[in-house]
Amino acid sequence: MSATLIKDVKETFIKKFKTDPLLIFSPGRINIIGEHTDYNDGYVFPAAVNKGIAAAIHKSNTGKCTAIALDLDSTIEFELDKLKPSKEGNWENYVLGVVAEIQNRNKVIGDFNAVFKGNIPGGAGMSSSAALENSVVFGLNELFDLGLTKHEMILISQKAEHNYVGVNCGIMDQYASMFGIKDNALHLDCRTVESKPYKIDFKDHQLMLINTNVKHSLSDSAYNDRRSACESISKLLGIKALRDATEADLETIIDKVTPANYQKGLYVIQENSRTLKAAKAIEDGDLTTLGSLIYQSHEGLSNQFKVSCDELDFLVEQAKKNKNVLGARMMGGGFGGCTINLISKTEAKAFSETVAKAYKNKFNTDCSVYFIELSEGTHIVNNQL
Template sequence: MNSTLISKVKDSFINKFNADPLMIFSPGRINIIGEHTDYNDGFVFPAAVDKGIVAAFHKSDDKVSTAYAIDMNESIVFELDKLKPSSEGSWENYVLGVVAEMQNKNKVVGNFNIAFSGDIPAGSGMSSSAALENSVVFGLNELFNLGLSKTEMILISQKAEHNYVGVNCGIMDQYASMFGIENNALLLDCRTVEATPFEINFKDHELILINTNVKHSLSDSAYNDRRSACENIASLLDIKALRDATEADLLTIKDQVTPENYQKALYVVQENNRAVKASQAMLDGDLETLGALIYGSHEGLSKQYKVSCDELDFLVEQAKLNAHILGARMMGGGFGGCTINLISKNAVETFKTTVSKAYKAKFNKDCSIYAVKLSNGTHVIK
């Protein structure tokens, strides 16, 4: 956790609201494998990281509540009985949405002030949105003693994203951010919303993220489009979700769907299997198998699910040229953001230099590279 960030948020809050706040840290997340499987009731393998959102809260004596986004130097003032999505559609909908969904659960939230800032790199696919939602629901639950369980909190965060942000997301991001365990990844069954922690020992390897620093703009609509394709195929098969399908099942309806949608469904079935195999590889300490599964995941995301882009594909191809990298893939919704790379520790510095040069030469743009540590989930900063 970033002590400079904590100080910045606390000082900003005190300067603006003249009160000593309750402080919450809510982490971003990575996902080792299992992409676009969460809304198909499948398996994912995320972990909370040491970058996230720090939020400061205090009850307000005013008749209104105020939210202050420190990094943008923007404030909104709102009345709790007149909540509706902001047409601007930016950060405020994550805050307003959570409050609205808490009220829908008959939880009485009083007026409050919040200020927040984060160190999750923008557009990195590390789910700053879930971190922000979780920080709000967790902070208000503490502030007003509402007695919500962590599971209830993440469902509120998810609903906020559906109803106020307009992204029909699965539960993975909110779960990983809320329930993360230091040095563990979580094999999460998105149907039961139960996870098995796996202590991660990458031995002489580590994870690094490479941010393409691009975000191709079709991601939200493309996401919702793929989700509906998956749901249509599940209903053709008369199953609840693609998690229940086998490759053999898909063959039975192949002539009833477009080739593109068949490949999308096939990808989901295969990716679900990869996530389960990856957890076994972790147990066995078999990093080579894990790496091969990670490469397989990218291949499917790029060629079958078609949510990659030139920049992501280029970074994965660069990884394949390096014998010290066991696996690499795009991470997150797609069309930009980061690749995640499982790399030998002693090869990191050289690879950083070569991949940065190659990326710049190809796209005339810089990539950004970060190491991440696996951290605990959303909690009060003591």
């Protein structure tokens, strides 16, 4: 958590609204393994990280609500009984959506003011949207004594994204951001929405993210296409979701699906199995096996599920050439964003410099490198800052 972020939102809030706010920090997330398995009722392995959104929030007595996104230098004002999605479709819909979904549950909230600021890199696939939604619902729950559980809060955040933002997301991002535990990853079952925390000791290794700084326009349509392919295979198999299928089951319908869709189904079944093996590897402190599973995940995402891109594949190939990297893969929806790398601590700096140079030579654009720590989920920050 960044003390500077908290300080900035607090000072801005006091200057603007002349009162001490409630302070919330809501983290972004990474996902170690288990990509595109969440909407197949499968397993994922996310963790909250030490980058996120800081929010200062308090009641308002002006008859309206004001929300300020500090890093965007953008302000909105709205009335609680006149909520509708903003045409701009920007950050404000995450805020308005959460407020609307709280009211849909017949919870009464009053007017409030809020200031937000984040340090999650844009387009990195680290779920700044879930962090923002969670900070709003968590803050309002506290401020107006709504009595919502954390489970209810993440469903409100998810619904806000479906109904106000128009993204039919799974539950992983909101869950990881809300329930994160320091130094732990959460092995989350997306069907039961229950997780088991795994304390992770990376020993003399660490996680490093490399952002391609590209986002190919294909991403939204391809996401929906992958989702419907998975659903149609489940239907053919007569099951609720691909989580219930085995490779042998899939073979029984090989002549009823296109070869491309067969590979997509196969990828999901195998990726689900990889997350279970990853949990075991972490339990055994076996980082070599974990790294190998991470590499296999990327192979599947690139060659079977086909959601990678040249830039992501290039970064993973660079990682494979370096014996100090145990595993690397694309992380997130695909077609851009970050790779996640499990790398030796002593070699991380040298590798990041070599990769940055190679990437610039190949694509004539810069990649960005981030080091992250696994951290606590959405929480109230002590006001004594």
